[in-house]
Amino acid sequence: MSMQGWEVVIGLEVHVQLKTRSKIFSGAATAYGAEANTQACAIDLGMPGVLPVLNREAVRMAARFGLAIDAEIAPRSVFARKHYFYPDLPKGYQISQYELPIVGKGHLEITLEDGSARSIGVTRAHLEEDAGKSVHEGFGKASGIDLNRAGTPLIEVVSEPEMRSAKEAVAYLKKLHSLVRYLEICDGNMQEGSFRCDANVSVRPAGSSEFGTRTETKNLNSFRFVEKAINFEIERQIDVLESGGKVVQETRLYNPDTGETRTMRSKEEANDYRYFPDPDLLPVELDAAFLDVLRAELPELPDAKAARFQSEYGLSAEDAAVLTASRELADYFEAAASRVKDAKLAANWVLSELGGYLNRDDLEITESPISSDALAGLLARIEDNTISGKIAKEVFEAMWSGEGDADTVIEARGLKQITDAGAIARIVEEVIAANAGQVEQYRAGKEKVFGFFVGQVMKATQGKANPAEVNRLLKEKLQG
Numbered sequence: 001m002s003m004q005g006w007e008v009v010i011g012l013e014v015h016v017q018l019k020t021r022s023k024i025f026s027g028a029a030t031a032y033g034a035e036a037n038t039q040a041c042a043i044d045l046g047m048p049g050v051l052p053v054l055n056r057e058a059v060r061m062a063a064r065f066g067l068a069i070d071a072e073i074a075p076r077s078v079f080a081r082k083h084y085f086y087p088d089l090p091k092g093y094q095i096s097q098y099e100l101p102i103v104g105k106g107h108l109e110i111t112l113e114d115g116s117a118r119s120i121g122v123t124r125a126h127l128e129e130d131a132g133k134s135v136h137e138g139f140g141k142a143s144g145i146d147l148n149r150a151g152t153p154l155i156e157v158v159s160e161p162e163m164r165s166a167k168e169a170v171a172y173l174k175k176l177h178s179l180v181r182y183l184e185i186c187d188g189n190m191q192e193g194s195f196r197c198d199a200n201v202s203v204r205p206a207g208s209s210e211f212g213t214r215t216e217t218k219n220l221n222s223f224r225f226v227e228k229a230i231n232f233e234i235e236r237q238i239d240v241l242e243s244g245g246k247v248v249q250e251t252r253l254y255n256p257d258t259g260e261t262r263t264m265r266s267k268e269e270a271n272d273y274r275y276f277p278d279p280d281l282l283p284v285e286l287d288a289a290f291l292d293v294l295r296a297e298l299p300e301l302p303d304a305k306a307a308r309f310q311s312e313y314g315l316s317a318e319d320a321a322v323l324t325a326s327r328e329l330a331d332y333f334e335a336a337a338s339r340v341k342d343a344k345l346a347a348n349w350v351l352s353e354l355g356g357y358l359n360r361d362d363l364e365i366t367e368s369p370i371s372s373d374a375l376a377g378l379l380a381r382i383e384d385n386t387i388s389g390k391i392a393k394e395v396f397e398a399m400w401s402g403e404g405d406a407d408t409v410i411e412a413r414g415l416k417q418i419t420d421a422g423a424i425a426r427i428v429e430e431v432i433a434a435n436a437g438q439v440e441q442y443r444a445g446k447e448k449v450f451g452f453f454v455g456q457v458m459k460a461t462q463g464k465a466n467p468a469e470v471n472r473l474l475k476e477k478l479q480g
């Protein structure tokens with residue numbers, strides 16, 4: 001399968017669950033995981049005669065998002081009824097926004113793996129209520145309906161069709177995920193459905209200015225699934241077109257077990273939602289003073305933080321981008337960096353050693369068994385030459401498995417570096433005396449043998465000799 005001659009076009013629609021305590025139009029709780037149907041009140045059920053009351057906090061969060069992506073916030077936005085029939089939607093319509101969404105055009109900056117940056121347009125973000133859930137297990141041939149999620153506030157963030165590969169789409173999605181967590185408007189939990197994505201994909205002949213027919217793959221709840229589903233769609237569509245067929249505009253579902261997408265409904269069966277303004281809800285009017293307050297409350301956002309990490313700590317753009325991907329990771333790094341002389345040393349350890357262990361044990365930074373203070377304590381021992389960087393890795397591993405702080409481990413395992421020149425000189429002399437053959441080779445110009453001598457000295461000191469001192473003394477004494 002080759003993509004030669006084709007250009008890929010991707011636009012994403014992301015549902016971001018807002019972490020308000022109560023629903024968007026009722027006082028029922030939004031907490032995840034409660035017993036079925038214990039968190040749905042008459043309003044969420046759409047009982048006759050009830051009236052929705054807008055949750056101010058949901059509006060605040062949506063506007064906060066809009067400000068963070070540099071978007072126009074509508075001074076007046078309107079809720080609309082979107083009609084469709086589904087068992088998890090008892091009202092027969094979803095309250096959403098249509099013609100006048102709260103957040104207009106904005107943009108998100110993404111950084112790709114090769115370090116290049118792109119700006120992706122956000123078309124709009126609108127407020128809406130979530131639906132309930134159908135439950136297919138435990139009811140024999142029937143299904144159950146759990147309406148706890150009905151009425152949970154969402155923003156749907158719609159991107160421009162500006163992404164050109166699955167990798168770009170994932171970078172966009174990760175940036176959006178990072179941003180809503182920085183803003184503390186969403187918990188970002190993808191397994192629980194707090195952050196889910198529909199991917200619109202089409203292909204067109206390279207150089208063409210018209211878009212090809214797209215498909216929309218629904219409800220992708222992990223970054224990996226998004227990447228796989230998009231790549232599957234790209235290949236499938238190119239296959240169809242290259243064998244003379246036409247791509248059908250349709251909604252598709254991704255199957256994580258097979259890595260494939262399949263038809264869910266085609267355009268012919270598409271709903272006519274018959275949108276109209278909800279007569280039960282007033283338009284939302286936001287004044288400049290309200291937005292000024294929200295603007296002043298915005299935290300330092302990922303891009304600004306990454307720029308500061310580069311200028312303040314001398315980090316590369318790539319390292320700064322990784323360290324600022326989550327606020328927790330950025331805070332961890334800064335806490336460690338503030339306690340050592342060399343911030344880059346702290347960055348390297350957080351990214352490589354700590355990052356590797358967290359990955360291996362599938363832990364979040366907030367669950368790290370080594371605190372930022374403890375890591376700084378270890379780095380301080382590298383900086384004051386108590387241990388070498390290599391020994392520090394052994395100490396790190398011991399700290400990770402609970403053997404105590406750096407000083408405790410160094411003491412208990414006798415890892416203190418030998419810096420005493422006299423002691424190292426004696427060992428260097430012994431090694432030279434015991435390896436006359438190699439000494440001859442070295443003196444005859446075979447410089448590679450030098451590494452052998454370093455190795456022998458390190459072996460004799462269990463890696464504890466100060467490496468700089470070993471190098472200096474070996475050079476001196478091998479001169480003969």
Ligand code: ADP
Nearest residue numbers: 009010011012159160161200201202211212214
């Ligand atoms: P709808 O409301 O029917 O889903 P929209 O026009 O609002 O349609 O588009 C939804 C998403 O699809 C947007 O993210 C948009 O960028 C994307 N999109 C539109 N046309 C294409 C296309 N030809 N290829 C890929 N994505 C597209």
Ligand code: MG
Nearest residue numbers: 013198200216
């Ligand atoms: Mg859509």
